[in-house]
Amino acid sequence: MPEGQPKVVRAAYIVAFTYAGLSSLSVILGPSISLFGAAICLIGGLGIRSGRTWSAYGFALYLAAQTLAGIAILSAGETSTSTVEVVAAVILALPLLTLSILAGRRLSKIDESRGAFWPWLVLAGLTTVPLVFWRVWAIPTGAMEDTLLIGDRIIATRHRGLHPAFGSVVVFRSPQDPSTVVVKRVIGLPGDRIKIVNKRVFRNGTVLDEPYAKHTTSFTDSFRDNFPSEPTVNFSPRWAAALKENSVNGELVVPLDDYFTLGDNRDNSLDSRYFGFVPSGDILGEPILVLYSERQVAEPGRPKTAQIEWGLVRWDRFLKRL
Numbered sequence: 001m002p003e004g005q006p007k008v009v010r011a012a013y014i015v016a017f018t019y020a021g022l023s024s025l026s027v028i029l030g031p032s033i034s035l036f037g038a039a040i041c042l043i044g045g046l047g048i049r050s051g052r053t054w055s056a057y058g059f060a061l062y063l064a065a066q067t068l069a070g071i072a073i074l075s076a077g078e079t080s081t082s083t084v085e086v087v088a089a090v091i092l093a094l095p096l097l098t099l100s101i102l103a104g105r106r107l108s109k110i111d112e113s114r115g116a117f118w119p120w121l122v123l124a125g126l127t128t129v130p131l132v133f134w135r136v137w138a139i140p141t142g143a144m145e146d147t148l149l150i151g152d153r154i155i156a157t158r159h160r161g162l163h164p165a166f167g168s169v170v171v172f173r174s175p176q177d178p179s180t181v182v183v184k185r186v187i188g189l190p191g192d193r194i195k196i197v198n199k200r201v202f203r204n205g206t207v208l209d210e211p212y213a214k215h216t217t218s219f220t221d222s223f224r225d226n227f228p229s230e231p232t233v234n235f236s237p238r239w240a241a242a243l244k245e246n247s248v249n250g251e252l253v254v255p256l257d258d259y260f261t262l263g264d265n266r267d268n269s270l271d272s273r274y275f276g277f278v279p280s281g282d283i284l285g286e287p288i289l290v291l292y293s294e295r296q297v298a299e300p301g302r303p304k305t306a307q308i309e310w311g312l313v314r315w316d317r318f319l320k321r322l
Contacts, residue, residue: 006110009048012056012103015096016045040123041096048103052113056104058120063097065128133158135284136291137171137181143263143270144169144183147212148287151294152317154183157285164259164286166192166203169322172261173282176236176275183287184271184278185212188260193251196227196273199266202251217267224266227273228252239276259283293317 023038040062047055070090108114139152147169148154156171164170164186174180188194193204199215201208223232228247231240246253254260258277263269272278293314 009103012099013045013049052115053107054115054117060100062124065124069131145265153291154287156287159285162283184261188254195251290320
């Protein structure tokens with residue numbers, strides 16, 4: 001530890017090194033993005049320790065950008081398995097952000113080396129701007145197999161109120177539970193007439209050619225496989241009324257500004273057949289690629305974890321376009 005440095009400067013780089021160490025340790029149990037965060041904290045701490053004013057200010061800029069991005073995610077009301085991690089990251093960043101600003105002010109007064117600011121500006125932009133336009137979501141069920149698998153982490157555009165094209169895959173709030181995010185395929189656009197006969201989907205009187213659709217059961221469910229028809233399950237009174245109101249001559253007519261969605265795994269999907277139409281205002285975006293994927297292993301006594309197990313990673317799905 002250099003002699004004679006102000007206490008706030010020493011505190012700033014010690015805390016930065018501590019964060020870097022903790023992030024590095026978490027890589028053993030956590031995702032590799034923790035290693036990237038550890039590297040940034042280490043670089044910032046080294047710059048502050050060397051007395052570079054712009055390292056302190058630049059590191060503060062990076063932390064501020066990440067904090068604002070995290071707050072934007074939370075204020076948008078988007079929920080996922082990473083929400084707690086976002087909250088924790090924002091809370092942990094604030095003390096280091098404050099210390100870095102104070103360290104920069106102190107270093108500027110004692111005429112220390114200024115260093116370069118532009119690398120931090122570029123870093124803050126490259127690591128924050130994507131968070132404004134894209135979001136990572138985890139796939140927890142097999143409802144979209146084989147297009148999306150359990151354990152896929154997908155990158156989706158952020159586009160509230162999107163008007164998707166027929167056949168596109170979309171991310172949206174579940175009509176059953178707005179706190180839950182769902183991924184399905186758009187089968188019916190506003191004004192379309194939809195019906196399913198013996199598992200074959202008809203749109204506006206024409207049977208669809210669906211190479212993405214998957215059927216995994218041999219038995220027939222009268223409601224699931226011949227839709228719309230008399231329900232065989234209980235669902236919300238709202239959807240029951242809407243289903244009756246919008247069924248005309250054995251077809252379901254999609255209302256204006258609403259969409260009808262199905263999972264690609266047709267025999268094992270909770271979709272618009274069961275929860276109803278999807279309003280355009282609830283659509284959050286469209287998946288563009290699989291960031292990475294991890295096989296899920298169910299073993300007695302094996303704890304569930306959101307962390308990466310490298311031996312289970314499906315490398316053939318890494319950065320796969322959708």
